[in-house]
Amino acid sequence: MGMDEEQNESNDKKERRAQKREDRDRELTKAARIRTVLHMLPWMVLVLVLTLVGFGSWKFYRAINLVSDSLGQDLSREFADQGQEHMKEGERAGEPYNSNPPTSGPHWPDPLKDGIYNTEKPDEGAIHALEHGRIWISYKSSIPQSTKEAIERLAGSQVRMVVTVRNANETDIAVAAWRHLDGLNVNPDGSFDEQRVLDFIKRYRDTAPEKGVPAMMGKTY
Numbered sequence: 001m002g003m004d005e006e007q008n009e010s011n012d013k014k015e016r017r018a019q020k021r022e023d024r025d026r027e028l029t030k031a032a033r034i035r036t037v038l039h040m041l042p043w044m045v046l047v048l049v050l051t052l053v054g055f056g057s058w059k060f061y062r063a064i065n066l067v068s069d070s071l072g073q074d075l076s077r078e079f080a081d082q083g084q085e086h087m088k089e090g091e092r093a094g095e096p097y098n099s100n101p102p103t104s105g106p107h108w109p110d111p112l113k114d115g116i117y118n119t120e121k122p123d124e125g126a127i128h129a130l131e132h133g134r135i136w137i138s139y140k141s142s143i144p145q146s147t148k149e150a151i152e153r154l155a156g157s158q159v160r161m162v163v164t165v166r167n168a169n170e171t172d173i174a175v176a177a178w179r180h181l182d183g184l185n186v187n188p189d190g191s192f193d194e195q196r197v198l199d200f201i202k203r204y205r206d207t208a209p210e211k212g213v214p215a216m217m218g219k220t221y
Helices: 003-070 123-131 145-156 194-204
Strands: 115-120 135-139 161-165 173-177 180-184
Touching: 115 145, 123 135, 123 161, 123 173, 135 145, 135 194, 145 161, 145 194, 173 194, 180 194
Parallel strands: 115 161, 135 161
Antiparallel strands: 135 173, 173 180
8 A cells, every 4th residue: 555545544534533523523512411401390380380380470460450440330239248057948047137138148059040030939949040150130029110121121131140029129220249239220211220230240250169060950949
């Protein structure tokens, strides 16, 4: 082998060794990047989750504020919570309720089922419906027929509603939720403030201790 050939072979070996070093360095760098990413991955996931949760919370509270801003003045009253005790069906509470109609307190085991009724229903069943996040509209039987029909139309456009006759009311119409009550009287022409009732529904529907109970639950009594 001549000197030129030996020199060429030596150069080739050097180039191959250099190439191997470059390949090895590249693999080591790649492995180091992968380890870094794997090490950072849990933190990246945590940051992403916190970001999504924070954004979702912001959207939720923003939506609540937008709804609240769009509602009229709240003229309802808030009452102390008289508890969620169950009584046997047919029993009556030992102490008087703190609102008329009642908005919390002892009640029967089965809630009054969602619906529009043109008769009186037991308070003890209606209270249980309120506990499940329902809105209970009750009215005196003496109000005009046109007013009754307007109440039924309004309630029929909503969900989680109970409508009954209740002659013991202090006002012509009472709108109740858990611990909240608004009372309205009918105008001489038979009209009433329907927007005020709708605002009450938006504010207080499904704000009770056991909200979200399916509509098929309950009894008609």
